[in-house]
Amino acid sequence: MGKVTGFLEIDRQVHKYQPASDRIRHFREFTLPMSDTEVEKQAARCMDCGVPYCHGPQGCPVHNQIPDWNDLVYRGDWETAIRNLHSTNNFPEWTGRICPAPCEEACTLNLEDIPVAIKTIEQAIADKAYELGYVRPYPADHKTGKKVAIIGSGPAGMAAAQQLARAGHEVHVFERESKPGGLMRFGIPDFKIEKHYIDRRVEQLQGEGVTFHCNVNVGVDKPVAELLAEHDAVLYCGGSEVPRPAGIPGTELDGVYDAMPYLVQQNKRVAGEDIASVAWPAEPILAAGKHVVVVGGGDTASDCIGTAFRQGAVRVTQLDIRPRPPEKEDKLRVWPYWATKMRTSSSQAEGAEREFQVATLEFIGEDGQLTGVKCCQVDEKRRPVEGTEFVIRADLAFIAIGFAGPVSGGVLKECGEKLAITVDARRSTNVAANDRDYRTSIDRLFAAGDVRRGQSLVVWAIREGRQAARAIDEFLMGSSVLPR
Ligand SMILES: Cc1cc2nc3c(=O)[nH]c(=O)nc-3n(C[C@H](O)[C@H](O)[C@H](O)COP(=O)(O)OP(=O)(O)OC[C@H]3O[C@@H](n4cnc5c(N)ncnc54)[C@H](O)[C@@H]3O)c2cc1C
Numbered sequence: 241m242g243k244v245t246g247f248l249e250i251d252r253q254v255h256k257y258q259p260a261s262d263r264i265r266h267f268r269e270f271t272l273p274m275s276d277t278e279v280e281k282q283a284a285r286c287m288d289c290g291v292p293y294c295h296g297p298q299g300c301p302v303h304n305q306i307p308d309w310n311d312l313v314y315r316g317d318w319e320t321a322i323r324n325l326h327s328t329n330n331f332p333e334w335t336g337r338i339c340p341a342p343c344e345e346a347c348t349l350n351l352e353d354i355p356v357a358i359k360t361i362e363q364a365i366a367d368k369a370y371e372l373g374y375v376r377p378y379p380a381d382h383k384t385g386k387k388v389a390i391i392g393s394g395p396a397g398m399a400a401a402q403q404l405a406r407a408g409h410e411v412h413v414f415e416r417e418s419k420p421g422g423l424m425r426f427g428i429p430d431f432k433i434e435k436h437y438i439d440r441r442v443e444q445l446q447g448e449g450v451t452f453h454c455n456v457n458v459g460v461d462k463p464v465a466e467l468l469a470e471h472d473a474v475l476y477c478g479g480s481e482v483p484r485p486a487g488i489p490g491t492e493l494d495g496v497y498d499a500m501p502y503l504v505q506q507n508k509r510v511a512g513e514d515i516a517s518v519a520w521p522a523e524p525i526l527a528a529g530k531h532v533v534v535v536g537g538g539d540t541a542s543d544c545i546g547t548a549f550r551q552g553a554v555r556v557t558q559l560d561i562r563p564r565p566p567e568k569e570d571k572l573r574v575w576p577y578w579a580t581k582m583r584t585s586s587s588q589a590e591g592a593e594r595e596f597q598v599a600t601l602e603f604i605g606e607d608g609q610l611t612g613v614k615c616c617q618v619d620e621k622r623r624p625v626e627g628t629e630f631v632i633r634a635d636l637a638f639i640a641i642g643f644a645g646p647v648s649g650g651v652l653k654e655c656g657e658k659l660a661i662t663v664d665a666r667r668s669t670n671v672a673a674n675d676r677d678y679r680t681s682i683d684r685l686f687a688a689g690d691v692r693r694g695q696s697l698v699v700w701a702i703r704e705g706r707q708a709a710r711a712i713d714e715f716l717m718g719s720s721v722l723p724r
């Protein structure tokens with residue numbers, strides 16, 4: 241374990257941020273790195289509990305062996321720490337940056353609101369490993385002669401590709417976009433994760449024998465049937481990217497957009513790519529000098545807020561239909577599970593005005609241009625409260641209320657009714673496959689990540705990619721030594 245009395249002697253400390261007034265002037269990451277000594281002290285706070293909930297089912301989805309690597313960091317053994325961390329998580333520098341850290345919610349010290357700074361330590365181990373040259377390609381020392389195709393290069397596709405290549409299979413990843421990375425590259429803004437963290441993992445995978453085929457939209461440019469004929473197995477990791485329909489009148493007005501085109505455009509702009517290559521819409525969406533309204537309360541909404549501030553928005557208002565959560569949870573009722581409580585993202589902290597228990601009734605405008613958003617208060621059952629209507633001035637509005645499932649063209653269109661679809665409680669339509677064998681209703685076609693479980697988290701996509709890789713390896717070889 242860390243230092244026996246560490247949690248009594250050392251205060252919790254996490255990465256600090258550049259002040260909001262500085263960080264909104266650029267699109268780069270804004271966390272201030274901690275020194276090795278500071279990270280080692282934070283790791284020393286781990287109590288190595290008898291039942292470490294942090295890495296159990298309530299905590300880390302990839303079951304990172306958190307107490308073990310906390311102890312290794314405390315002792316300064318960074319090399320063994322990264323080996324341990326990589327044994328459960330292919331890309332810890334990604335999760336160390338953007339995971340919401342359910343592990344910290346489940347930490348025993350969170351009963352006192354001072355959990356171990358697990359996410360900060362995870363990021364530090366991964367960054368240090370790169371600095372010390374411990375991250376390099378590990379090609380398989382034997383080849384199986386089997387070929388696997390993966391559709392989609394988000395975290396699920398990339399994790400599966402790495403696992404399958406290390407098991408000795410020939411792996412080909414087909415990606416519709418110009419570069420690999422999925423939503424991590426084109427959805428999540430650079431200020432949360434800079435894209436060179438994806439590029440160097442792509443290089444590592446290529447060094448392990450993975451071939452990326454970008455600008456190939458499977459089901460459109462290349463039929464799924466052709467992939468199945470050319471490979472022994474195909475894994476579909478196409479994500480869940482269709483926005484949930486808002487059903488709000490006025491969405492046809494200029495100035496009203498779904499969140500994704502806005503975020504994709506800005507990510508491409510930062511990458512120096514031609515934004516005209518974004519299929520929709522052709523015109524640049526920019527918030528400079530504008531009053532912006534963001535409808536929705538999740539990560540995507542927060543990313544629109546941070547992007548709008550960086551583009552120079554005058555005012556950003558966020559509308560959330562849910563009631564304002566309590567400032568503090570009742571620990572004894574919810575711990576070690578994820579608690580509903582007031583949380584403020586770094587983007588919201590940059591000056592967003594937040595309205596709770598508010599429904600968006602209509603986007604209103606003049607001469608086809610958005611001028612305001614008509615809203616009202618709702619009761620606990622989300623029914624409008626009479627006489628509470630009000631209008632917020634808006635030149636731009638983004639709808640960020642979640643995702644309904646994978647795109648209906650491409651793979652789904654080609655496979656038609658043969659590819660069974662499920663509908664979950666959130667009204668998402670996902671490809672049907674269980675989380676044991678990840679098989680779809682089509683022989684030799686597997687599915688993992690958001691396309692199977694619905695829009696989720698990077699850490700869940702990594703977990704599904706790893707597990708699907710093992711299922712495919714077992715299917716191809718009869719048994720597998722890959723971890724589940
Ligand atoms: C704006 C936003 C912010 C988010 N913020 C966070 C966060 O802070 N933390 C977090 O943990 N999670 C976050 N998420 C969720 C996270 O990004 C996803 O859960 C995760 O990326 C899912 O991984 P995936 O590999 O299943 O799919 P994706 O990342 O969606 O990747 C799917 C890939 O498949 C490709 N593809 C699709 N169809 C085809 C086809 N027919 N042919 C070829 N390629 C195809 C797509 O181009 C894409 O590259 C966020 C999501 C969004 C939208």
Ligand code: SF4
Pocket residue numbers: 299300301302303304306329335336339340341342343344358359362699
């Ligand atoms: S991946 Fe997420 S849940 Fe797991 S240890 Fe890292 S921050 Fe915690």
